[in-house]
Amino acid sequence: MRADARRNYDKILATARIVFTERGTDSSLDEIAKRAGVGPGTLYRHFPTREALVDALMQDWTDRVSADADAAIATGQPAREMLLGWFEHFIDHITLHRGAASKICAAMDDPASPMYRKCRVMGDANRRVIDHLDAEGELRPGVDAANVMRLVSGVASVADTSHADLDVRPMLEVVVDGIVRA
Amino acid sequence: MRADARRNYDKILATARIVFTERGTDSSLDEIAKRAGVGPGTLYRHFPTREALVDALMQDWTDRVSADADAAIATGQPAREMLLGWFEHFIDHITLHRGAASKICAAMDDPASPMYRKCRVMGDANRRVIDHLDAEGELRPGVDAANVMRLVSGVASVADTSHADLDVRPMLEVVVDGIVRA
DNA sequence: CCACAATATGGAGACTGTCTCCGTTTTAGC
DNA sequence: GCTAAAACGGAGACAGTCTCCATATTGTGG
Numbered sequence: 001m002r003a004d005a006r007r008n009y010d011k012i013l014a015t016a017r018i019v020f021t022e023r024g025t026d027s028s029l030d031e032i033a034k035r036a037g038v039g040p041g042t043l044y045r046h047f048p049t050r051e052a053l054v055d056a057l058m059q060d061w062t063d064r065v066s067a068d069a070d071a072a073i074a075t076g077q078p079a080r081e082m083l084l085g086w087f088e089h090f091i092d093h094i095t096l097h098r099g100a101a102s103k104i105c106a107a108m109d110d111p112a113s114p115m116y117r118k119c120r121v122m123g124d125a126n127r128r129v130i131d132h133l134d135a136e137g138e139l140r141p142g143v144d145a146a147n148v149m150r151l152v153s154g155v156a157s158v159a160d161t162s163h164a165d166l167d168v169r170p171m172l173e174v175v176v177d178g179i180v181r182a
Numbered sequence: 183m184r185a186d187a188r189r190n191y192d193k194i195l196a197t198a199r200i201v202f203t204e205r206g207t208d209s210s211l212d213e214i215a216k217r218a219g220v221g222p223g224t225l226y227r228h229f230p231t232r233e234a235l236v237d238a239l240m241q242d243w244t245d246r247v248s249a250d251a252d253a254a255i256a257t258g259q260p261a262r263e264m265l266l267g268w269f270e271h272f273i274d275h276i277t278l279h280r281g282a283a284s285k286i287c288a289a290m291d292d293p294a295s296p297m298y299r300k301c302r303v304m305g306d307a308n309r310r311v312i313d314h315l316d317a318e319g320e321l322r323p324g325v326d327a328a329n330v331m332r333l334v335s336g337v338a339s340v341a342d343t344s345h346a347d348l349d350v351r352p353m354l355e356v357v358v359d360g361i362v363r364a
Numbered sequence: 365c366c367a368c369a370a371t372a373t374g375g376a377g378a379c380t381g382t383c384t385c386c387g388t389t390t391t392a393g394c
Numbered sequence: 395g396c397t398a399a400a401a402c403g404g405a406g407a408c409a410g411t412c413t414c415c416a417t418a419t420t421g422t423g424g
Contacts, residue, residue: 002391005401028381039403044383102284102343110345140359147352150344154336154353157343161284162332163292170329171336177322178360184420187372210410221374226412 009046011036016053024098025054054103055115061093062121068093069125079138083176084169086129090122091156091168101156108153123149133180143179151175191228193218198235206280207236236285237297243275244303250275251307261320265358266351268311272304273338273350283338290335305331315362325361333357 001009015036019027029050033043047053072086094101107115108123127145134143152175159166183191197218201209211232215225229235254268276283289297290305309327316325334357341348 002400004390008402029383030381033403040383041385041403042401045401048383050382102339105340106343106345108344109348112345143356144352147356150340150348151337151353151356154340155333157284157339158287158332158336161288161339162290163288163294166291166332170326171333174325174329174333174360175356176360177364178356178358182359182364184371186419190373211412212410215374222412223374223414224372227372230412232411 005046008036008038008042012038012043012046012053013056017057020054020057020097020100025050025103026099029053049114051103051107052114054097054100055118057097058100058115058118061096062118065090065093065122066125069129072129073132079133079136079180080176082129082133083180084172086126087152087155087172087175088168090126090152091159091172094122094153094156095160098160101153101160105150105153105157108150126152130179138181139179140181148175148179187228190218190220190224194220194225194228194235195238199239202236202239202279202282207232207282207285208280211235231296233285233289234296236279236282237300239279240297240300243278244300247272247275247304248307251311254311255314261315261318261362262358264311264315265362266354268308269334269337269354269357270350272308272334273341273354276304276335276338277342280342283335283342287332287335287339290332308334312361320363321361322363330357330361 012032016032019032019035029043030040032053033040036043043053047056068089069086072082072089075082075085077085091101094104104115104119104122107113108119110116113119123146126149130139130143130145130148133139152172155168155171155175158171159168194214198214201214201217211225212222214235215222218225225235229238250271251268254264254271257264257267259267273283276286286297286301286304289295290301292298295301305328308331312321312325312327312330315321334354337350337353337357340353341350
């Protein structure tokens with residue numbers, strides 16, 4: 001990659017991070033280009049779709065999400081607390097940019113999406129937590145990590161969409177009660 | 183309301199019902215106007231926002247959803263089956279038009295939304311089911327009907343957004359396990 | 365039954381956002 | 395430095411939202 005290309009790529013990404021945080025992932029891409037000081041053509045060459053841009057920003061959090069999963073396991077807390085903590089961290093990360101949660105929900109089961117791979121990384125992180133607890137015999141039989149992931153992403157999406165800023169805790173408690181051994 | 187106004191109002195609504203079913207609630211409003219044989223101005227006078235149009239179509243299902251809730255209670259099934267059946271019906275209704283589920287999630291906690299009142303009607307229907315089971319002592323203490331509603335709408339939203347057409351049953355089973363008495 | 369005030373219409377067009385094309389500029393290797 | 399390859403940027407085509415207002419339709423009181 002040529003030096004000027006790399007420079008612009010980075011500028012666009014840095015600007016997108018700011019704008020997406022301020023105004024959510026549906027902000028105008030032309031405006032991001034303008035604020036980054038590049039032409040729209042340049043933005044679209046580097047990131048052919050809005051999803052590709054969101055995806056590039058996701059790298060940050062997939063790392064953090066992965067780390068959080070392992071940290072949760074390492075605490076050795078009881079199943080309920082461990083899950084609640086993990087789910088809350090997960091939701092905090094994916095709702096960082098307004099509108100991102102529902103994009104993740106959509107990408108999760110769509111291998112054609114550029115975000116699919118990152119979703120898998122997060123899915124794997126979640127699977128580690130679930131498998132760990134399952135191995136300890138803490139979960140109901142038949143709990144499926146992928147479905148848990150969908151369910152929690154759904155909660156994230158509701159919280160993100162909701163105008164009132166919602167406390168996700170009570171919803172997560174229901175989910176946790178639904179998966180830990182009775 | 184003048185006769186010609188009523189005529190156009192009805193034509194727009196009928197067309198919107200078709201187009202929203204075919205292509206989801208994000209279809210072009212100008213195209214709905216064109217297919218209804220009216221000018222865009224006429225559409226926007228009757229329905230100032232897309233939400234207002236979705237809202238007008240919702241009347242159909244709030245009625246059906248309400249009826250379904252009472253039907254579920256009347257079956258006298260055990261708590262788990264009753265809830266699963268009710269939740270599935272509810273999701274079937276609100277995912278009839280692609281994109282509607284997430285609009286409902288957004289409107290549910292936003293009294294300023296034109297759809298808010300209809301959301302309340304559906305919320306009340308859900309509350310009747312939950313309260314009924316709670317009175318029978320079938321539920322965990324502290325289950326909140328509003329949160330159940332949000333959770334199930336979240337599942338609907340995930341199913342609606344998902345490219346793969348997802349089986350909601352396993353997710354609903356987790357939710358049900360989370361709210362019925364252990 | 366008809367005139368006319370009130371009401372409703374529709375489509376031109378302003379505006380915003382997406383995305384592409386291509387003449388011009390920048391870079392890197394020789 | 396020269397040059398081919400790579401990258402740039404912005405004009406503009408296109409699509410969707412929404413408004414304004416000259417024109418047309420309605421229904422009512424005389």
